[in-house]
Amino acid sequence: MKKFVWFLTLIVLLGGFFGSGSLYAQRRRSQGGKQVLKIASLVPEDSPWGRAINRIAEEWYEITGGEVELQISHGGVLGSETAVLQQLRLGQIQGAVLTSFGLNSIAKGIITLSCPFLIRNDQELTMVLNELKPEFEEKLNNGGVFTLCWAQVGWLKVFSKEPVFVPADLKKQKVAGTDDELEMLQAFKAMGYQMIPVALNELLFALSGGMVDAVYQSPIYVGSMQLFGVAKNMASINISPFMGGIVLGREAWARIPRQYRARLQAVAKQVEQEIYRSTQQLEMDVINTMTRHGLKINQVSPQQEQLWYDDTAKAIPALLGTTFDRDIYERITAQLQAYRNHR
Numbered sequence: 001m002k003k004f005v006w007f008l009t010l011i012v013l014l015g016g017f018f019g020s021g022s023l024y025a026q027r028r029r030s031q032g033g034k035q036v037l038k039i040a041s042l043v044p045e046d047s048p049w050g051r052a053i054n055r056i057a058e059e060w061y062e063i064t065g066g067e068v069e070l071q072i073s074h075g076g077v078l079g080s081e082t083a084v085l086q087q088l089r090l091g092q093i094q095g096a097v098l099t100s101f102g103l104n105s106i107a108k109g110i111i112t113l114s115c116p117f118l119i120r121n122d123q124e125l126t127m128v129l130n131e132l133k134p135e136f137e138e139k140l141n142n143g144g145v146f147t148l149c150w151a152q153v154g155w156l157k158v159f160s161k162e163p164v165f166v167p168a169d170l171k172k173q174k175v176a177g178t179d180d181e182l183e184m185l186q187a188f189k190a191m192g193y194q195m196i197p198v199a200l201n202e203l204l205f206a207l208s209g210g211m212v213d214a215v216y217q218s219p220i221y222v223g224s225m226q227l228f229g230v231a232k233n234m235a236s237i238n239i240s241p242f243m244g245g246i247v248l249g250r251e252a253w254a255r256i257p258r259q260y261r262a263r264l265q266a267v268a269k270q271v272e273q274e275i276y277r278s279t280q281q282l283e284m285d286v287i288n289t290m291t292r293h294g295l296k297i298n299q300v301s302p303q304q305e306q307l308w309y310d311d312t313a314k315a316i317p318a319l320l321g322t323t324f325d326r327d328i329y330e331r332i333t334a335q336l337q338a339y340r341n342h343r
Contacts, residue, residue: 034067037094037252040084045074048278049097049153049244052271056148056246059267064260070095089144094252100243101181103150107139109325111183114156114240116191117312118332122280125152125241127339128332140245146253148265149272150245154283155238156184159222159231160214161207163298167191167311173213176206183323184216184240190315207231218242220279223286228295234287237300237308244275 039057043049057070078084078093081102087093096102104111112118113132119125129152140147164170176198177185189195198206206212207230215222215231216239222228246268256264291297300308320326 034257035252035255036069036071037248038092039070039072039095039097039246040078040087040093041072041074041097042076042081042084042099043074043097045072048275048282049246050074052149052275053097053246056268056271060260060264063263063267064257068256068260068264088247088249091249091251093249095148095246095248097244097246101183103140103243103245103247104183106143106145106247107136109139109328110136110243112324112328112332114184114242115316115324115329116184116187116240117237117309118316118329119241119336120238122152124336124339128335131335132328132332140247141250144250145247146250148246148248148268149275150243151272151276151279152241153244153275153279154218154220154242156216156240156242157219157238158214158216158235159227160233160235161231162213163233163296164214164235165298165300166304166307170214174211176203176212176215186323187315187319188216190319191312192315203227204230219283219287219290223290228290228293232294233296233298234290235298235300237305 039053041050041053045051045054053070053072057072060068060070078087081099084093084096084098085102085105088096098106100111100114113125113128119128137147137150140150158164158170160170160173162169162173164173171193174194174196175188177188177195178198178200185195185197196206196212198212203212203215203217204225204227207215207227213231215227217227219234222231222234228234253261287295287297316324316329320329
């Protein structure tokens, strides 16, 4: 089970769990360095996103001849996502790796991408992002940051003590949610689930002690924390995608010499594609490994899937305009309906 140490790569839902990690910085000092940018990352250095930001730092240093140096604090050593956002706004740091929830605090509406059972697979997500990503990036940039890259970092799934195939199966169980994901917590409550707030780093204790019977989480996180040892069932259906991104403060980006910016952006966009591919593979590897160690995958049939979609459709309208952005939701829905009708 030692291989699970490598699986500590969750982006969207880690919050400050890794707050006791060690500081890592790009220690190479330029002789005439003009810009030293401090970047906060909530994820471990040895993860797809950790390696990605290190690569950006290395290539930017080379491209600019040492004029731009990134100093990276991996593993949440600068605090929770809320604390990191505050430091970014105050100029105490110049950039950050953020989850869907952090990105949404800058550009309202992004969390709508994670509305339960709205976007159902990788193909649908790619199509939606092709349409909306430029708009979201503009919103982020207007929110005081410059978006280097952002991409999907996995799917949320239901892990439970008892098998879950349909909504009624999950509604019989107590489901853990955290304060870091209030939008999802509110959505599930509206759908009639028994939601119990549990701190992220207490999920295993809550499951083992009987406080909760199920969680909705990233398979990567469930594998890394070995929650599947108690919640031995995973429903095959995807609840929602979640995103992660790397941003710089607008003022920090503006200080970078103009002649370098296009090449620096190109590096970040290339890394964005590599993050997406590596995270997809990692998620599959984690699920396969958990299965070999006792996880049971509850294969949901098409008819059972439709029960989830119908049940959700009853609750979501009341959440539009509050939890989720109504305009974005309706645009995504129209786009998906047209896509599904022509498959």
